Amino acid sequence: MRRNLSFTLNGAPASAEVEGEATLLTVLRADLGVFGARFGCGLGQCGACAVLVDGRVEAACTLSAASVEGRAVTTVEGLGTPEQPHPLQAAFLELQAGQCGYCLSGILVGAKALLDANPAPSRTEIAQALDWHLCRCGVHNRILDAVALAARRMREAAA
Amino acid sequence: MIPANLQANPRLDRWVGFETEGRVRVAFGKTENGQGVQTALAQMAAGELGVAFSRLDIAEPATELVPDEGTTFGSISIETSGAAIRAACAEVRALVLAAAAAKLGCAVGELDVLDGAVVRAGTPTGETYWTLAGAVDLTRAPTGEAPLRGAAALAVVGDSEPRVDLPPKLFGAAFLHDLVLPGMVHARVLRQPGRQARLLGLDEAAIRSAAGEEVDIVVDGAFAAVLCGREADAERAIAAAAASARWENAPDVAPGLSEAQTLKTLPSEVFTAGAAEPEPSNRRRHQASYGKPYLAHGSMGPSCGVALFEAGRLTVWTHNQALYPLRRTIARVLGLDPDAIEVRHVQGPGCYGHNGADDAAVDAATLAVRRPGRPVRVQWRREDEFAWAPVGTAMAFDIAGELDPSGRLVDYTAEVWTGPQTSRGHTLAEAALPGDIPPAPPLFPPPPPGAPRFSAGLFNALPTYDIAATRTVEHVIAEPPVRTSSLRGVGGPPNIFASEGFVDELAEIAGQDPLAYRLAMLSDPRGRAVLERVGQMSDWPRRWETGTGRGLGISYDRHRSHGARCAVAAEVDVDAQVRLVKLWCAVDGGLIVNPDGAKNQLEGGVVMAASWTLKEQVKLGGPGIASTTWDDYPILRFSEVPPIEVELLNAREAPAYGLGEISQGGTMAAIANAVAHALGARIRELPLTRDKIAAALLAG
Ligand code: FES
Ligand code: FES
Numbered sequence: 001m002r003r004n005l006s007f008t009l010n011g012a013p014a015s016a017e018v019e020g021e022a023t024l025l026t027v028l029r030a031d032l033g034v035f036g037a038r039f040g041c042g043l044g045q046c047g048a049c050a051v052l053v054d055g056r057v058e059a060a061c062t063l064s065a066a067s068v069e070g071r072a073v074t075t076v077e078g079l080g081t082p083e084q085p086h087p088l089q090a091a092f093l094e095l096q097a098g099q100c101g102y103c104l105s106g107i108l109v110g111a112k113a114l115l116d117a118n119p120a121p122s123r124t125e126i127a128q129a130l131d132w133h134l135c136r137c138g139v140h141n142r143i144l145d146a147v148a149l150a151a152r153r154m155r156e157a158a159a
Numbered sequence: 160m161i162p163a164n165l166q167a168n169p170r171l172d173r174w175v176g177f178e179t180e181g182r183v184r185v186a187f188g189k190t191e192n193g194q195g196v197q198t199a200l201a202q203m204a205a206g207e208l209g210v211a212f213s214r215l216d217i218a219e220p221a222t223e224l225v226p227d228e229g230t231t232f233g234s235i236s237i238e239t240s241g242a243a244i245r246a247a248c249a250e251v252r253a254l255v256l257a258a259a260a261a262k263l264g265c266a267v268g269e270l271d272v273l274d275g276a277v278v279r280a281g282t283p284t285g286e287t288y289w290t291l292a293g294a295v296d297l298t299r300a301p302t303g304e305a306p307l308r309g310a311a312a313l314a315v316v317g318d319s320e321p322r323v324d325l326p327p328k329l330f331g332a333a334f335l336h337d338l339v340l341p342g343m344v345h346a347r348v349l350r351q352p353g354r355q356a357r358l359l360g361l362d363e364a365a366i367r368s369a370a371g372e373e374v375d376i377v378v379d380g381a382f383a384a385v386l387c388g389r390e391a392d393a394e395r396a397i398a399a400a401a402a403s404a405r406w407e408n409a410p411d412v413a414p415g416l417s418e419a420q421t422l423k424t425l426p427s428e429v430f431t432a433g434a435a436e437p438e439p440s441n442r443r444r445h446q447a448s449y450g451k452p453y454l455a456h457g458s459m460g461p462s463c464g465v466a467l468f469e470a471g472r473l474t475v476w477t478h479n480q481a482l483y484p485l486r487r488t489i490a491r492v493l494g495l496d497p498d499a500i501e502v503r504h505v506q507g508p509g510c511y512g513h514n515g516a517d518d519a520a521v522d523a524a525t526l527a528v529r530r531p532g533r534p535v536r537v538q539w540r541r542e543d544e545f546a547w548a549p550v551g552t553a554m555a556f557d558i559a560g561e562l563d564p565s566g567r568l569v570d571y572t573a574e575v576w577t578g579p580q581t582s583r584g585h586t587l588a589e590a591a592l593p594g595d596i597p598p599a600p601p602l603f604p605p606p607p608p609g610a611p612r613f614s615a616g617l618f619n620a621l622p623t624y625d626i627a628a629t630r631t632v633e634h635v636i637a638e639p640p641v642r643t644s645s646l647r648g649v650g651g652p653p654n655i656f657a658s659e660g661f662v663d664e665l666a667e668i669a670g671q672d673p674l675a676y677r678l679a680m681l682s683d684p685r686g687r688a689v690l691e692r693v694g695q696m697s698d699w700p701r702r703w704e705t706g707t708g709r710g711l712g713i714s715y716d717r718h719r720s721h722g723a724r725c726a727v728a729a730e731v732d733v734d735a736q737v738r739l740v741k742l743w744c745a746v747d748g749g750l751i752v753n754p755d756g757a758k759n760q761l762e763g764g765v766v767m768a769a770s771w772t773l774k775e776q777v778k779l780g781g782p783g784i785a786s787t788t789w790d791d792y793p794i795l796r797f798s799e800v801p802p803i804e805v806e807l808l809n810a811r812e813a814p815a816y817g818l819g820e821i822s823q824g825g826t827m828a829a830i831a832n833a834v835a836h837a838l839g840a841r842i843r844e845l846p847l848t849r850d851k852i853a854a855a856l857l858a859g
Contacts, residue, residue, distance in 0.1 A: 019391065022391060026390070026391050029337075029390075030389065030390050030391065033339065034331075035331060035332070035334075035336075035337035036330075036331025036332075038334070038336070038459070038460055038508075039336065039460060039461070039538075040459050040460055040508075040541070041541045041788065041789055042540075042541055043541070043788060043789075043790075045788060045789040045790060046459060046789055048459055048460065075331065076329075076330065076331045077330065077331040080330070081330060082326060082330055085329070085330075089329045089330065092329050093321065093325065093326060093329060096321060096322060096325060096755055096756070096759055098193070098325050098328055098329070099193030099194065099195075099509060099759065099760075099763055100192060100193030100328075100458075100459070100506070100507070100508055100509025100510075101193060101324075101325065101328025101329070101333065101506075102328075102334065102458070102459040102460050102507070102508035102509065103459050104328050104329060105331055108329065124798075126797075127797040127798045127800075128797075128798060130797045131796050131797050131798045133797065134459060134789065134794060134796070135459070136456075136457050136458055136459050136508070136509065136510055136767070136794065137193055137509050137510075137511075137763045137767075138762060138763035138764065138765065138766025138767045138770075138795075138800075139759070139762075139763060139766075140766055140795075140797050140800040141762060141766075141800060141802065141803055142759065142762070143797075144797065
């Protein structure tokens with residue numbers, strides 16, 4: 001059964017013909033050609049596919065696409081652009097927080113949700129918020145530092 | 160002397176070109192897997208040519224466009240490829256300066272290059288690489304005579320240039336998995352349960368009812384695949400295929416074989432080397448057995464490969480670590496002429512080892528030649544990546560040491576059991592396909608004439624201290640119960656875990672402090688320096704008595720016994736399980752091209768090795784591997800990663816040693832030694848889980 005799905009993707013309207021059981025990750029990647037959310041495990045165990053739905057972190061690989069009807073979805077593409085990076089992206093670049101980079105889309109999205117809710121997280125709070133996300137290359141400490149740096153910059157900019 | 164990679168690809172224009180005004184094309188045969196190798200090599204090229212880093216255009220890593228530099232492995236790209244690109248650039252610079260001198264009527268010695276411009280006594284001459292490009296023949300071979308700039312003159316080397324590969328990865332672009340080609344079909348391959356298994360049948364009706372009538376089903380011997388226009392259909396099709404496939408001769412692996420010590424029960428070939436057996440004496444003798452289980456590469460994304468066969472030519476897109484070797488493998492497996500195959504590298508999820516990427520590429524190529532004209536994309540499933548990508552082999556160690564009356568180690572025997580450390584060039588597809596496929600290269604190639612036999616299972620089998628007599632006994636198990644291949648660092652890190660644990664045991668027997676005990680056996684001044692430095696970083700003198708639940712451990716090694724020197728200290732808290740408090744790492748890797756990139760690699764190696772040490776073990780069962788999700792195969796998480804301090808010593812001192820796999824062995828040993836200090840009891844089998852801690856405490 002295919003049906004029309006409409007939602008907001010990174011601030012712009014999006015729609016696709018989707019099958020009843022399709023996941024949001026499939027719709028993003030296969031139907032809409034938006035590749036920032038990665039396929040990692042398909043089981044909600046790794047965080048590579050993380051997106052925001054109305055500001056909440058979700059595993060796009062297990063979330064039914066139908067459930068985002070009318071809601072706002074944010075992927076890493078919605079954070080910033082190379083010309084106008086989000087403070088998180090700028091901080092990750094500055095601290096070279098990444099190696100292969102496969103985990104980074106999900107982690108950036110997870111970090112954005114954290115900073116939206118808690119502009120001054122401690123290192124422990126950042127680690128807790130990102131604990132679901134796996135990184136095989138072992139870039140954890142740089143990522144924690146980069147999130148803290150971005151948080152500081154955002155607070156300074158807001159002050 | 161002309162570096163080997165340059166000798167093998169002697170045309171200078173394969174490495175460097177000046178086709179665009181103001182720009183320099185540089186080409187490297189090494190693949191970027193997140194380690195920053197392309198940035199570091201580009202820094203060396205810029206330094207040697209005398210141009211700003213920002214002028215470089217790095218050629219797309221494709222067989223058409225870059226030289227053959229074999230496999231990107233062993234953390235040696237900076238040594239081997241660095242030497243080649245520096246030599247190539249030096250040759251080019253010498254040719255251009257000679258042409259400039261002829262044109263200007265002056266001696267070559269009066270000229271230099273400054274950001275691409277030829278200068279004489281510091282003044283521009285009006286000539287540049289680009290004005291002279293037409294006057295020099297870059298198709299020629301190197302002379303071997305062009306002088307290299309001294310390390311100090313390589314202005315760009317030693318700067319922490321930001322990595323060129325990182326920016327796209329922060330904005331959602333970059334991976335092979337995202338490649339979309341016109342008309343591309345999505346394929347899934349049904350994995351053969353073991354190399355001997357025969358496919359008796361598939362329920363094609365069930366596959367069609369799951370995925371629609373258009374699904375294209377390929378069955379050739381035991382190689383079966385489904386191809387669909389839509390990826391979601393391919394997923395349903397493979398699930399139905401897997402559920403309905405009937406196999407014969409699938410193995411049933413005993414779960415008990417997950418334990419490293421069971422390697423000793425498997426058929427093996429034995430090789431010995433080193434000193435004769437020690438004469439019986441009344442010296443104090445100690446022996447112990449260590450073990451490290453099978454480990455998964457655990458890349459964050461399952462592997463992917465894309466291939467297109469058109470007009471007799473095959474193009475393959477891959478995220479593996481070896482462009483030309485993959486081309487040769489595909490040519491062998493599919494019976495094609497290597498020259499009819501183009502391999503292009505696009506980045507993918509990393510692990511710094513031989514994961515499923517090569518197999519996925521061969522899968523795609525196999526299907527592409529059977530379905531010419533349309534690009535075929537093969538995406539592995541997560542469970543297949545865990546179950547069928549090669550794993551790092553388990554290893555077992557029996558170590559014996561003899562001490563002189565002062566407690567000093569004077570005789571050392573390492574007996575090592577190992578499966579194949581590498582099986583690059585061997586593919587899953589070839590075991591499943593029918594017909595006579597020429598055999599893959601041998602897993603344990605014979606040594607060159609006159610040279611002793613050596614495999615990566617012996618890397619770091621002998622600790623790098625001054626020991627009067629040492630010997631090795633290697634048991635090579637050609638057919639372990641699962642397929643094994645290069646895990647980051649191959650045999651080095653596990654051997655360091657075992658030998659540096661054993662040295663700690665000896666220090667205890669000798670009644671000496673572990674750091675002082677090691678220093679007393681180490682005359683190499685650069686080795687002493689890293690050990691002493693890590694002692695300072697970790698405030699070693701505060702070390703407390705054994706068995707308090709808190710531990711401080713240390714380790715020292717040289718990469719493969721002759722490369723970079725590395726010392727690691729670890730502080731842990733142990734109750735029911737191990738909590739990492741902090742890790743320190745001091746490294747002398749010689750000349751560091753990109754210090755921040757080097758630290759990134761060393762930090763990542765520490766985290767990966769901490770994860771191996773505390774959490775990881777592949778569980779065998781069924782046709783091979785039973786641990787096929789992240790729940791079955793946990794790795795270290797953000798909340799478990801401790802602060803890590805890394806320091807680089809002698810970073811301006813040539814030569815440059817590779818650093819990508821330097822810190823793992825020391826990390827494994829330092830953590831295990833710290834846990835032994837905390838518990839007052841030693842666990843010699845990895846990983847250091849809750850169960851093992853409980854057992855060690857009971858036994859103690
Ligand atoms: S891909 Fe969604 S959590 Fe792993
Ligand atoms: S950078 Fe490779 S998985 Fe995180």
